[in-house]
Amino acid sequence: MASVRVDIWSDVICPWCYIGKRRFDTAVTNLRARGITDAIDVTFRSYQLDPTAPMDTTSPVIEAYAKKFGGPESAERIINHVTSVAAADGIEFRMDIAQRANTMHAHRALHYTLTHYGADVQGSLKQELLQAYFTDGQNVADLSVIAERASQVGIDDGALRTWLGSDDGFDAVSDDIRAASARDITAVPSFVINDQFLIPGAQDVQVFENILERVLTRSQ
Numbered sequence: 001m002a003s004v005r006v007d008i009w010s011d012v013i014c015p016w017c018y019i020g021k022r023r024f025d026t027a028v029t030n031l032r033a034r035g036i037t038d039a040i041d042v043t044f045r046s047y048q049l050d051p052t053a054p055m056d057t058t059s060p061v062i063e064a065y066a067k068k069f070g071g072p073e074s075a076e077r078i079i080n081h082v083t084s085v086a087a088a089d090g091i092e093f094r095m096d097i098a099q100r101a102n103t104m105h106a107h108r109a110l111h112y113t114l115t116h117y118g119a120d121v122q123g124s125l126k127q128e129l130l131q132a133y134f135t136d137g138q139n140v141a142d143l144s145v146i147a148e149r150a151s152q153v154g155i156d157d158g159a160l161r162t163w164l165g166s167d168d169g170f171d172a173v174s175d176d177i178r179a180a181s182a183r184d185i186t187a188v189p190s191f192v193i194n195d196q197f198l199i200p201g202a203q204d205v206q207v208f209e210n211i212l213e214r215v216l217t218r219s220q
Contacts (some may be wrong), residue, residue, distance in 0.1 A: 097137030
């Protein structure tokens with residue numbers, strides 16, 4: 001059966017990106033369990049929800065949401081909603097301790113991982129960074145946090161720290177963001193299949209399954 005390439009534009013501080021990843025992963029697992037395919041190649045692409053966020057400081061998520069969505073009450077309502085949705089998908093959100101941070105270094109680390117370790121390890125690091133932010137209240141802009149999370153998935157954290165201390169990776173992140181704009185992607189997560197079909201948002205598991213199965217069938 002032909003392979004399918006999926007490029008996922010997302011950010012590690014985006015709640016729907018975490019939910020969307022979990023649902024997409026579940027869809028792929030379900031397809032493989034049904035013997036349909038194991039030929040789905042996934043790459044995570046960079047997108048920054050808040051590129052102006054400071055690189056060296058963080059702020060409580062509740063404050064960032066209040067500023068963006070019109071006050072503390074609106075922020076609390078939105079946080080409660082996404083926390084409830086995430087729980088239904090088996091994800092624990094601790095938005096009360098989450099720290100809003102600039103995600104440039106996190107995206108650079110994901111590019112490094114893709115280049116040096118491949119797409120599967122990149123996906124594992126993506127999961128680690130999402131958990132660091134949404135569940136563990138860690139600063140995903142901190143190079144020590146990124147390196148420690150990388151070590152959990154078999155990445156040489158010392159080599160990664162050295163690389164992050166250089167000027168490498170910034171252009172790759174910018175290229176991804178420009179590529180999103182060229183595809184009219186203005187919100188994340190966005191799933192692009194075979195550079196032809198765009199699936200916006202954290203769709204239900206069944207929606208992902210149906211689309212992937214249809215594309216795979218047509219590719220035979």
